[in-house]
Amino acid sequence: MxxxxxxxxxxxxxxxxxxxxxxxxxxxxxxxxxxxxxxxxxxxxxxxxxxxxxxxxxxxxxxxxxxxxxxxxxxxxxxxxxFPEAPALLPSDPGARAHARFWAGFVDTKVFECGVRLWKRKAGSEPQVQARKEMVEALRTLDAELGDKPFLAGEAFGFIDVAVVPFAAWLVSYGRLGEFDVEEVCPRLVAWAGRCGERESVAKSIHPPEKVWEFVGFLKDKLGDKE
Structure with missing residues (x-):
């Protein structure tokens, strides 16, 4: 830019x-x-x-x-x-702010870390199988947290959505690496990702899942387990 x-x-x-x-x-x-x-x-x-x-x-x-x-x-x-004059992403209520921070941290410690193990560990190895299990559990947990809300933050796009939505482009890669059906595991989350992707801020900031899959292949070749 x-x-x-x-x-x-x-x-x-x-x-x-x-x-x-x-x-x-x-x-x-x-x-x-x-x-x-x-x-x-x-x-x-x-x-x-x-x-x-x-x-x-x-x-x-x-x-x-x-x-x-x-x-x-x-x-x-x-x-x-x-920049308090700009639209706030975190809610004003302290309890709601804590809730938002919790789920943002959950994505980093669960989804991201499991994702690294999925591409880094040899396919079918015990560590990779365990990562698959934990990833499915994490995605189901996020799906349940979303529930019937339009956004993870509630009625409006907010801090939790900003924190989580970049990983939506990685869902296809996670499913392929872990050999599970993403739409079956977290159908509401998949629909939510589609809604978020209609926002200009998101559409201009993330890349198509196939482009991410190419990058995952690069990571596996360069940093993944060889044996």
Whole structure:
């Protein structure tokens, strides 16, 4: 993305397929905040990335006037606080805010971590079979949490939806790796992903499932178990 005028001094250290970076892009779009996307080569980390996130050396990092804010969920909360004039993603009620943070954390500790084990571990191995079991349980849990609501956040698209929706593009890959039918496991979640994908902020920030599947193949070839 080219530099935009009046971008509030916002720059995002980015990576095209990262669901964590995509969260930040969706949030920025929902808030109407222009920014500069700085795509990173994660195989050859830039001096800027290492300097901005010396602890983890990972994207995403939001630079606001040169000041770094690291970790995607922290960035989402920061944007709510730093730009109170923009539409808020977190609800105002403390209990509802805690609820939103819980489910955002659930996706990171359950869905993402299981997904890594699905592509990294050898197909049919005990660790991969266990990851499949945990992934199915996690997706069913999310499906139950969604229930009959239009969005995970309730009647309106919100913080939980922003946190979870980037992983929707990975559902096809999870199903193929784990050899399960995603629409059978989490039908309401699949329908929810379709609704979210109609939003401009989401459509412009995530990639088609087949493109993600190609990237998963790259990860398996480069980092997956060989034996």
């Amino acid at each position: 080219a530099v935009e005028k009046n971008n509030n001094g916002l720059q995002l250290l980015d990576f095209w397929v990262s669901p964590f970076a995509q969260r930040c892009r969706i949030s920025l779009a929902e808030k109407g905040l222009p920014y500069e996307s700085l795509e990173q080569d994660l195989s050859n980390k830039s001096e800027l990335l290492v300097r901005a996130n010396p602890v983890h050396k990972k994207i995403p990092v939001l630079l606001h006037g040169g000041r770094p804010i690291c970790e995607s969920l922290v960035i989402l909360q920061y944007l709510d606080e730093a």
